[in-house]
Amino acid sequence: MKKTTIILAAMLLVASSLFAAGAKEQAGDNSLQKALDKGKLVVGLxxxxxxxGFRNEANEIVGFDVDLAKEVCSRLGIEAVFQPIDWNAKEQELNTGNIDCIWNGFTITEDRLANMTFTSPYVSNAQVVVVKGDSPYTTLASLAGKKLGYQAGSSAAEAVDGSPEFKKSLKQIVEFKENLTGLMDLEIGGIDALVIDLLVANDNINRSGKDFKILSETLSSEDYGIGFRKGEQKLADGVWAELVAMDKDGTLAKIATQWFGADITVVGK
Known part of the structure; x- marks a missing residue:
C-alpha cells in the first residue's frame, strides 16, 4: 500500500510539473501581441x-492562400506582407525571424509538427503523379526504370520517400527548385513524371491547357496547415480563430469558390 501511495504521489508530482511548465510557456507566449504591435504578419511563400500563391501577369503575388492571409490580417487589424522564400530553406527562414509563418499549401507532417506550431488543417490534398497526356504510363508500377521529378524540400519528396518500393523502382530522381520548372521539364521530356500536389496539378492543367494527365493512384493524402515558430501557439490560435469566423460567415467558401469553383476547405467540417 505504501509503495502504491509513493508511486501515485510521484505521478502527481510529475503531472503538476508538466502542467506548470506548460502554463509558464503559454504565459510567456506573446506572439499574437507581438504581431499586433508590429502591425503586420510576414507570410513566407x-x-x-x-x-x-504565385505572380500574375502584372508581377503581383496572388492566390488562394494569399487571399486568405489578407482577409485574416484585415480582421486582425494588421497588414499581410508576402515574402517569397526558397522552399528548401523554409524552416530556416521561419526560425531566423525573416518570416512569421509559412502559409502556402504547407503540408502538415510529423517531422514538421515536431519542429513548429501548426494550425488545424484548412484544406485536404494529395500527392499525385503527372505525366504527358500521350505517355504510356497509367500506374505507379509502369514508371519502373523511368525518371521522376519533384520540388526539393517538398511534401512530394516525403511522399516518394514514404513509398520505398516505388522509389527503388525508379531509374533517377530529379529535384527542382519550383514545381513550374518541373512541369516545363516534363513537357519537353526531360523527365517522365512529376510528383506534385493534386490542387496545384489540377490548376496548372486547367489554366495552361497543356496535354498532361494525372495518374489515378496517389502517393499520399495530406492536409494543409499554417506553420509558425515552435511555441507560438497564441499567434496560431489567433489566425485560426479568424479562419473559423470566416467559415461561419461564408467568406471562406466564397474565396475558395473563386479559386477552385467549389468550397474545398475543411474548416468546421
Whole structure:
C-alpha cells in the first residue's frame, strides 16, 4: 500500500510539473501581441505555386492562400506582407525571424509538427503523379526504370520517400527548385513524371491547357496547415480563430469558390 501511495504521489508530482511548465510557456507566449504591435504578419511563400500563391501577369503575388492571409490580417487589424522564400530553406527562414509563418499549401507532417506550431488543417490534398497526356504510363508500377521529378524540400519528396518500393523502382530522381520548372521539364521530356500536389496539378492543367494527365493512384493524402515558430501557439490560435469566423460567415467558401469553383476547405467540417 505504501509503495502504491509513493508511486501515485510521484505521478502527481510529475503531472503538476508538466502542467506548470506548460502554463509558464503559454504565459510567456506573446506572439499574437507581438504581431499586433508590429502591425503586420510576414507570410513566407513560394511565389510560383499556383493557385495557392504565385505572380500574375502584372508581377503581383496572388492566390488562394494569399487571399486568405489578407482577409485574416484585415480582421486582425494588421497588414499581410508576402515574402517569397526558397522552399528548401523554409524552416530556416521561419526560425531566423525573416518570416512569421509559412502559409502556402504547407503540408502538415510529423517531422514538421515536431519542429513548429501548426494550425488545424484548412484544406485536404494529395500527392499525385503527372505525366504527358500521350505517355504510356497509367500506374505507379509502369514508371519502373523511368525518371521522376519533384520540388526539393517538398511534401512530394516525403511522399516518394514514404513509398520505398516505388522509389527503388525508379531509374533517377530529379529535384527542382519550383514545381513550374518541373512541369516545363516534363513537357519537353526531360523527365517522365512529376510528383506534385493534386490542387496545384489540377490548376496548372486547367489554366495552361497543356496535354498532361494525372495518374489515378496517389502517393499520399495530406492536409494543409499554417506553420509558425515552435511555441507560438497564441499567434496560431489567433489566425485560426479568424479562419473559423470566416467559415461561419461564408467568406471562406466564397474565396475558395473563386479559386477552385467549389468550397474545398475543411474548416468546421
Amino acid at each position: 513560394d511565389d510560383s505555386f499556383p493557385p495557392m
